[in-house]
Amino acid sequence: MATTVTPHRFTVRTFQQLDDVGLLDQDERFELLDEAIVHLTPPPYLGAVNRRAQCGATALAGHAPGAIQHSVDLGLRPAVQPESAPLAWRDDSGSAMPTSEDVLLLSEIADTSPRHACVRTGRIDARAAILDAWVADLNNGQRVVHREPTPPGYRAVHIYRRGETVTPLAFPVEAIVGPAEEAR
Amino acid sequence: MTLAPQRAATRPRRFTVAEYHWMGRVGILRPEERTELLDGVIVEMTPIGGAHAATVKRANHFFSRRVPESIIVSVRDPIRVDEMSEPQPDLALLRPRDDFYARATPTASDVLLLVEVAFHSLDYDLGPKAEAYAKAGVPDYWVADVDSGRLFVHREPTPTGYRAVQIYRRGETVTPLAFPDLAVPVEAIVGSPSAEPESAGS
8 A cells, every 4th residue: 555654744834944053154065955954965066066166156147136045935845945046136136035037047067867857957946947957967067948838848848968069048158168067 | 663764874962842832832842743752852843643633542441440549540641761762652640640741751760650552663663662652761661562463562761772572463462560460351452353443644
């Protein structure tokens, strides 16, 4: 007989309550994913995140206030912390958690389980209607670009290989696949 | 224990008993939500169906009349197993205490015998739950499997699990470690076949 044990479901509100009292402010970082509070996949690829942040900051300078590992409230599957999410400018920037409408480009890094990250990105981000979602696959040195979100998933998924360039939908800059996909 | 597949690659944030209680006080866990904490994971308890409830009642009825008067029978009340677990086992026989544990939640060392009724939850009761109880040193842990009429008796707890698990069937008797003079017929816990209701939903 199949057994299903249901872990308690957390909401954005309870996640923030826990964060407010410091329960999520420890040595590790956490995100709310699929109504569970989980550890952010930790640092084998920290170098890649930092390098990407650097490249990103330079490339996108003047185009968007970048948010690196900042919580994004995606509505239905909320408070995902993508590795990097350049946000649309808002006057009250900082007073509220960014939502999917503020996200111009959402990018994540997958090291050990690129398939997991793609499935997750494909499902969650499409339902939240993120227009441009990238997953850097460190294992294979490629970048998976998800576009045209529909409720069940992205209609357009393209894989770019090392050396190719991708242009974010929201910025007129060319991003070269490679540097961000290096694991170290 | 099965979890949604997309969660397979993630590691949940584990909470301590103190953090879990705090969540109850500030309303993050609402009173109407029935939860238990097992190895740092907050788990929602499934609503109890008729067959499950009847099994707990039957076991309660049996033990209450046979163990010494001073023994405290705890039914679906919290046991603070250790820092990371506070489950609400279906039935526990506890060491006597004048205040009936008003001032402190019972811990693993207060438990003489612990019984869980598995109704659609056998994998969980034999898996993560057994691990948590063994780690905490619960000496005698029984799982009554309503579906098959079997009783799984776990003994010799070690930090990694119980060393001895024995399966008893109807017609056999089990003697609790703490009460060597008491022979418990398996039927006294799991019931006789005729008493089993069709398939009362859980």
